[in-house]
Amino acid sequence: MIKAAREIIVVADDSKIGKLSLHNVAPISSIHTLITGVETPEEKLKPFRDHGMTIYTV
Numbered sequence: 001m002i003k004a005a006r007e008i009i010v011v012a013d014d015s016k017i018g019k020l021s022l023h024n025v026a027p028i029s030s031i032h033t034l035i036t037g038v039e040t041p042e043e044k045l046k047p048f049r050d051h052g053m054t055i056y057t058v
Helices: 042-050
Strands: 009-011 033-036 054-057
Touching: 033 042, 042 054
Parallel strands: 009 033, 033 054
Antiparallel strands: none
16 A cells, blocks of 8 residues: 555654554655654654654644
């Protein structure tokens, strides 16, 4: 599905940002937009911004 999509949007709360997992769904370079909570610290969002990702905090 990711290969067929025009835009990849990830929705994740603060507890998921910056964590390692046993499973890899997609590389960070394939994500266009991240939606997360306002409680997510900016230092956790910096790697995503550095990759040119659009970030919305709600």
